[in-house]
Every structure is written in structure tokens, then in C-alpha cells.
Amino acid sequence: MTNKPSTDPVFTAPVATRSGAPIQVKDLHKSFGKNEVLKGIDLEVANGEVVAVIGPSGSGKSTLLRCLNRLEEVTSGEVLIDGVNIAPATGTNLDKVRQKIGMVFQHFNLFPNMTVLENVALAPTELRKLSKADARTRAQELLDRVGLGEKADARPAQLSGGQKQRVAIARALAMSPDIMLFDEATSALDPEMVGEVLQVIRDLAASGMTMVLVTHEMGFAREVADRVVFMAEGVVVEQGDPKVLFDAPQHQRTKDFLSKVL
Numbered sequence: 324m325t326n327k328p329s330t331d332p333v334f335t336a337p338v339a340t341r342s343g344a345p346i347q348v349k350d351l352h353k354s355f356g357k358n359e360v361l362k363g364i365d366l367e368v369a370n371g372e373v374v375a376v377i378g379p380s381g382s383g384k385s386t387l388l389r390c391l392n393r394l395e396e397v398t399s400g401e402v403l404i405d406g407v408n409i410a411p412a413t414g415t416n417l418d419k420v421r422q423k424i425g426m427v428f429q430h431f432n433l434f435p436n437m438t439v440l441e442n443v444a445l446a447p448t449e450l451r452k453l454s455k456a457d458a459r460t461r462a463q464e465l466l467d468r469v470g471l472g473e474k475a476d477a478r479p480a481q482l483s484g485g486q487k488q489r490v491a492i493a494r495a496l497a498m499s500p501d502i503m504l505f506d507e508a509t510s511a512l513d514p515e516m517v518g519e520v521l522q523v524i525r526d527l528a529a530s531g532m533t534m535v536l537v538t539h540e541m542g543f544a545r546e547v548a549d550r551v552v553f554m555a556e557g558v559v560v561e562q563g564d565p566k567v568l569f570d571a572p573q574h575q576r577t578k579d580f581l582s583k584v585l
């Protein structure tokens with residue numbers, strides 16, 4: 324799905340203006356106390372590429388994702404976002420880099436006392452210094468795009484889980500990120516809600532957005548990802564085109580791995 328043409332004005336991803344990969348991870352290590360959770364990860368994500376990260380519980384998938392925007396401090400190694408290494412504890416304009424990255428979590432993290440529209444408009448008003456009117460207009464466009472235009476004045480508690488997650492996606496998109504990270508975005512949803520969220524992610528992938536998804540939705544990963552990265556015990560054990568990895572009979576190793584994961 325790399326360099327896909329985009330037809331959607333709201334979901335249009337930024338045109339590539341750089342030659343290097345927007346995400347480059349080099350020999351990344353992360354420990355919590357004595358527990359080494361990431362044991363030397365190397366990963367590049369190209370512009371417009373969709374990478375799905377899968378693996379057993381506790382293999383370090385979420386930790387890796389959280390290192391990509393330094394929600395977790397890095398123990399050693401490099402995390403380059405558009406060529407800027409955000410791994411060092413000081414010396415990086417972290418806020419500026421973070422504005423390029425939208426993140427969607429398992430548990431929505433919406434502000435309960437704000438309306439849906441206010442949730443989506445907040446960051447552009449505070450961080451991008453957009454006028455309130457412009458931020459609200461953009462928020463309404465994004466809500467329309469995720470199919471929730473009519474819920475703009477509702478509070479999060481009045482929405483279903485799938486609707487809340489779509490608001491969370493609209494909120495992440497409101498900052499016009501170059502990169503979107505999804506951490507188990509559908510895991511907390513009732514099964515009937517999963518499809519509507521996956522459809523929004525599918526649309527984003529089709530628009531050419533660079534994305535890293537931690538997911539248990541194997542069928543979805545196979546359909547939408549350009550590359551699947553299998554993690555186990557803090558290392559990448561296999562990666563490649565999901566259609567080849569999942570389907571080719573010679574990939575017995577992947578099949579064995581999947582049978583342990585699923």
C-alpha cells in the first residue's frame with residue numbers, strides 16, 4: 324500500500340517530501356528494572372507503509388509502540404522520526420516530533436466532561452494555536468468522516484465503544500499527523516463494534532497514511548498491512564508480506580509461530 328494515491332481530502336496523508344523512512348528503530352533496548360522487555364529491535368517503516376505488529380501477550384508490542392513517540396523512555400538504541408533521534412532523554416524537541424504522531428489506545432482516553440466535538444478540537448486549539456472556530460470546523464469534518472457527525476454534541480458516556488474509538492481516531496487525526504500508531508484499538512470492543520473501527524483504519528490505510536498497528540485481528544492484518552512483524556520475547560522473529568507469510572506453504576515457521584500466538 325506504499326505511496327497509494329489519495330482521493331479523500333480529510334484523510335489525505337502528507338505528500339512525501341523526504342527520502343528516508345519516517346520511522347527508523349535501531350538496536351532498541353528497553354528494560355523495566357531488571358526485566359529486559361525489548362532486546363535489540365531494528366525496524367524501518369517507509370512512507371505510506373502499514374505495518375502490523377503481532378505476537379504473544381507480553382512480547383513487548385505495546386512497549387515498542389510507546390517507544391516510537393517516547394511515551395516510554397528508551398534504555399538504549401535509536402528511534403528516529405523523520406531523521407530526528409528521540410531516544411536521548413534530553414536535547415530533542417519532543418513536543419514538535421510528537422505532533423507528527425497520532426496515537427490511538429485500547430481504552431479511548433476521551434475527556435468525559437467535554438463533548439465529542441470539544442474532545443476532537445482540543446489539541447489543535449491548544450497545541451497548534453488554531454482559532455477555536457477553525458479547530459471546530461476541522462473537528463466536525465473529521466467526525467463526519469468517521470461517521471459521527473451527528474454525535475458532535477454528545478458526551479463520550481453516551482456513545483458505544485466503537486463510536487468512542489472512532490472519536491479517538493478523529494482526535495488523533497485532528498493534529499494532521501504524518502504517522503498513526505494503533506495499540507490494540509479494537510481489543511476492548513464488543514465484536515459487533517470492531518468492524519466499524521476497522522473500516523476507519525482501512526480508509527486511512529487507503530489514503531496513504533504511515534501506520535503501525537499492534538493488533539490481534541489477524542484477518543485484518545493480512546488484508547490491510549503491507550508488512551507483518553512477529554515479535555516474541557522482545558525480539559522480531561519474522562517479518563514480511565502477510566499474504567506471503569500467512570499463506571505460503573513453505574512458511575511452516577510462521578504457521579508454527581501463529582499457532583502458538585492465537
Ligand SMILES: Nc1ncnc2c1ncn2[C@@H]1O[C@H](COP(=O)(O)OP(=O)(O)OP(=O)(O)O)[C@@H](O)[C@H]1O
Nearest residue numbers: 355358360378379380381382383384385386387507
Ligand atoms: N510500565 C511498566 N512497568 C513494568 N513493566 C512493564 C511496564 N509496561 C510493560 N511492562 C512489562 O513489559 C512486558 C511487555 O509488555 P507489553 O505490554 O509491551 O507486551 P505486549 O506484547 O503488548 O502484551 P499484550 O499483548 O498482552 O498487550 C510485560 O512483561 C510487562 O509486564
